[in-house]
Ligand SMILES: Nc1nc2c(ncn2[C@@H]2O[C@H](COP(=O)(O)OP(=O)(O)OP(=O)(O)O)[C@@H](O)[C@H]2O)c(=O)[nH]1
Ligand SMILES: [Mg+2]
């Protein structure tokens with residue numbers, strides 16, 4: 616499937632281009648190769664592009680096939696910041712310290728440029744973004760960041776197309792177009808929008824809550840995919856954990872550093888899952904937790920902060936448990952091992 620236009624093609628349909636054929640240069644389907652040569656008998660260019668939208672597809676994406684992860688949530692839930700922070704976490708080498716040889720690369724010039732311009736600079740530069748929405752809606756739908764995550768050095772990479780939707784997209788049916796093929800969905804919830812948290816922090820009631828949007832989202836999915844339950848793994852994460860840091864007890868798993876190292880530690884994953892789901896039931900609504908369980912048999916709750924444990928203290932804005940959902944997806948994809956039982 617093309618990560619840009621969403622259409623599906625066979626390998627033989629991907630377009631190749633002539634190299635050094637001058638005025639005769641043309642683009643032709645890979646199936647048209649004759650002994651690895653173009654119609655003029657010369658070696659073609661290495662790059663392959665989509666016959667639907669004509670965009671170049673990175674070689675690793677073509678060779679390995681891609682997994683699609685869609686990041687959704689209300690406006691300003693912290694979606695773009697999560698994407699930026701998780702990539703930075705790899706770049707800083709903090710994941711490789713725990714998973715020897717694990718690495719993440721942005722694939723292709725488009726993804727690298729976009730990461731720098733739209734994620735790294737506005738979200739991690741240490742200055743608050745001028746506009747909360749960093750990405751135009753048009754881009755969110757068609758422009759994934761293509762990542763290649765190598766679980767160990769020289770291991771076969773997992774190629775991930777990461778779609779960072781904007782809040783407005785959350786309920787729209789065009790999201791469902793992606794969700795039908797998604798290998799994973801990450802739903803972010805901003806705790807400062809939840810009625811229970813707002814009462815405790817005396818913030819007044821929010822204009823929008825994530826609940827009605829989640830129902831619309833499920834309705835859009837049903838319309839697209841039929842009335843069945845969705846086998847796609849759903850990760851629901853309480854973002855901006857620093858804003859509710861004081862509400863967790865000392866013994867809470869939300870006080871422990873992420874223990875996943877070498878393997879995905881199932882016991883910790885479950886501890887966090889039960890902690891976050893019970894808080895969400897309490898702060899938000901038990902129906903939300905029930906609806907998630909009913910629609911998505913494979914789901915797990917997470918909590919993280921892109922701004923570290925304390926409320927954002929500049930300049931050190933190291934993050935907390937930011938990579939946990941990605942590690943869970945990697946474990947579900949079979950790319951890293953899951954450690955079961957207590958340590
Ligand atoms: N305190 C705190 N603030 C955060 C955290 N993550 C993001 N924010 C802030 O939340 C605001 C929204 O973040 P974005 O990442 O732009 O949110 P978004 O979900 O991409 O929003 P849209 O694209 O508009 O739908 C920004 O002001 C961020 O600085 C966090 O972990 N802690
Ligand atoms: Mg965004």
Ligand SMILES: [Zn+2]
Pocket residue numbers: 617618619620621622665666667668669670
């Ligand atoms: Zn395409």
Ligand SMILES: [Zn+2]
Pocket residue numbers: 633634636639640641653654655656657
């Ligand atoms: Zn040629």
